[in-house]
Amino acid sequence: MLSTVQNILAIPELRRRIAFTLTILAVYRIGCHVPTPGIDGQVLSQFFAGTEGTLLGLVSAFTGGALEMMAVFALGIMPYISASIILQLLTVVYEPLEKLSKEGEQGRKKITEYTRYGTIVLAIIQGAGMAYGLQGMVGPAGEPVVPNPGVGFILMTVITLTAGTAFVMWLGEQITERGIGNGISLIIFAGIVAGMPSAIVNTLRLLETGAMTPTVIIFILALMLATVGAIVFMERAQRRVPIHYAKRVVGMRNMGGQSSHLPMKINMAGVIPPIFASSIMMFPATIASFVDAPWVQQVSAYLSPEHLVYNIFYVAFIVFFCYFYTAITFNPVNVAENIKNQGGFVPGIRPGKETATYLDTVLSRLTFAGAIYVSAVCVLPTILISQLNVPFFFGGTALLIVVAVGMDTSAQIDAHLISRSYEGFMKGVTLKGRHG
Structure with a gap:
């Protein structure tokens, strides 16, 4: 570990990239604490205290608490993710976008431009809905969250939140271009990790008060390490389908005759299925927080994370979206045709x-195994909270994102180190031609 750090510090370019990434993430975290004008922050925090297990609580966790404080980055990067998913789905079903995606770098740039436009549109819609909803929110004592509601407040909130989302999107693109790692993923990573210190403090307080014993904490730490290890193993696991290439005679030379493989990951869908499943399952609890009808409250109680019905539907949705998203991102017919065309x-x-x-057939079996693995990781938090009284949301989508982003960033750092090592081998070497 120490030698790796020394190698990183010894490379000026990698050092600058890491420093730039950390600076951008610090700017993002500062923006998460700048409040939106016209909102009573104390009343809003009291309202969000009862949103755990709802869609608002999930989005607040992904934004690092910015939604809970209604900061200028309250929408975070979620509109960009939604726009990216929508464009990716349309690329499969809409022929002009499918042709555009096959045009190489220029086509990808055009799709990225459409994604930016879609992000702004979604941010305006979500900002307007959020501003309208804030005007109807009241605290426990009946005090309004917005002291001076009206058209002026809605316009100001929409402009502020949309500008904040556009700025966060720009920050993510700057990290990808000039920093290290995927900028959008690192911003989500920073928002999730930002909640870890408070979770650790709450755990220590429970230990001091005797609500949790040292044995339980040791068991939780061991379970965390085992879960992280299992996620790393499953994310790296793949089925390698052997591919042989026939020999061909081109001119006076024999071409081909090589052996390769087609890597197929167990979890091709990534973290998209649990995100979609969580959003759908948390809608009833979110609606129940605004509607006082008895039947709505009863349905919300059955679909709370502690109930068995919730977990059954949650796993079913994860399995469905694993198959659905894998089917639209990996087409066996096209892959088989490409293999045939290459001999x-x-x-x-x-x-x-x-x-x-x-x-x-291979893809269906791998997807089933991946869906079971993702479901097990996502259901684990419910067991910990209900059985062991763990005071924080351990596991699930957040843990998958943290581990996956950490692995991706580490791989990019290793790639920079390897490229620099090759450059070091070539220092002082003069390459000559055959007749040099």
Whole structure:
């Protein structure tokens, strides 16, 4: 570990990239504490104290508490993620976008531009809905969250939140271009990790008061390490389908005759299924916080995270979205056709349609295993909270994002180190031609 840090510090470019990334993340965290004008912060924090387990609580966790304080970055990067997912889905079903995605770098730039426009549109819609909803919120004592509601407050809130989202999107793109790692993912990572110190403090307080014993804390730490290890193992796990290429004669040379493999990850859908499933399952609790009808409250109680019905539906939605998202991102027919066009084949399988059927069978089995793994990680927090009285949301979507982003950032740092190592080998070496 120490040698790795020394190698990183010894490379000026990598040092600058890491410093730039940390600076941008610090700017983001500062913006999460700048309040939106026209809102009573104390009353709003009292209102959010009862939103745990709702959609508002989930979004607040992803924004690092910015939504709870209604800061200028309250919407965070969620509109950008929603716009990216919508564009990705449209790329599969809308032919002009599908053609655009196959045009190489220029097509990707155009889709990125459309994603930015979609982010602004979604931010305006969400900001308007949030401003309208804030005007109807009251604290426990009946005091309003917005002292002076009206059209002026709505316009100011929409402009502030939309500008904040656009700025966060720009920060993420700057990290990707000039820093280290994926900027959007690192911003979500920073928002989730920001809640860890308070969770640790709450755990220590429970230990001091005797509400939790040292044995339980040791068990939780061991379970955390085991869960992180399992996530790393499953995220790296893949099925390698062997691909052989036939020999071809091109001019006077023999081409091909090589062996390769097609890597297929167990969890191809990533963290998209639990995010979608959490959003759908938390809608009843979110609606119940605004509606006092008895039947709404009863449905909300059945769909609370502590209830068995919630966990059954939650797992079902995760499995569904795992298959759905994998199906639109990996097309076995196109992959089989590309392998055939390159002169490759799977041993024992005919090229073309039979290869596509074989890849689809392998993909279905891998997706089932990945869906079970994601479901187990996401259901774990409910067990910890209900059975062991863990005072923070451990595991689930947040833990998947933290581990995946950490692995991706570490891989990019390693890539920089390896590239620098190759450059070091070439220092002082003069390359000559055949007749030099």
